[in-house]
Amino acid sequence: MKWRKAFRAVHRDVGYAAVALTIAYGLSGIAVNHIEDWNPSYSYATESVSVGPLTEATLAEKAAHVVASLQIDPRSVRGHIQENDRELRVFLVGGSEVRLDMATGVGTHTFVKERAVFFQVNALHLNNLKGAWTWIADIFAFALIALAITGLFMNKGDRGLMGRGKYFVAGGLAIPICAIVYLYW
Secondary structure: OHHHHHHHHHHHHHHHHHHHHHHHHHHHHHHHHOOOOOOOOEEEEEEEEEOOOOOOOOHHHHHHHHHHHOOOOHHHEEEEEEOOOOEEEEEEHHHOEEEEEOOOOEEEEEEEEEOOOHHHHHHHHOOOOOOHHHHHHHHHHHHHHHHHHHHHOOOOHHHOHHHHHHHHHHHHHHHHHHHHHHHHO
16 A cells, blocks of 8 residues: 555654653653662762851851852852851852851852753753744654554554554553553542
């Protein structure tokens, strides 16, 4: 049949066009599935710091002393708060922060860094970019639907949908149905 040949061509060409996004979405999907175990977009590192007792009169002066002592670019400071009667926090651009005991000046500097590759593919997958990317993501979703449908009809006979294919389709369909039944009934 001619439609089978057309389906093969569509499946092949759409598959080639979609391969990079399929890998990116797959990688991001695996990473996001394990978000309870790790942050797939950011890594954190903590360093012990000491700036000496913070005896300055105002909170702003204490924060300025911390920034100067740790040689932090003042333009990267987002703000500061006195958490309680002992603890000072200085917030930095990108989510990093310095947390100190004001009496001793001892504390931690937590650095936040984007994870290479994971940050970018998660931004794509979670549609953090919005705007035009929403249209691209929608086109990709339609491409995946086209791949699924054309893939069903590429083979004929005992290797096709009416042969062993129906068992694979039934097995693939059973997985989300069982999950839905288990979770919601």
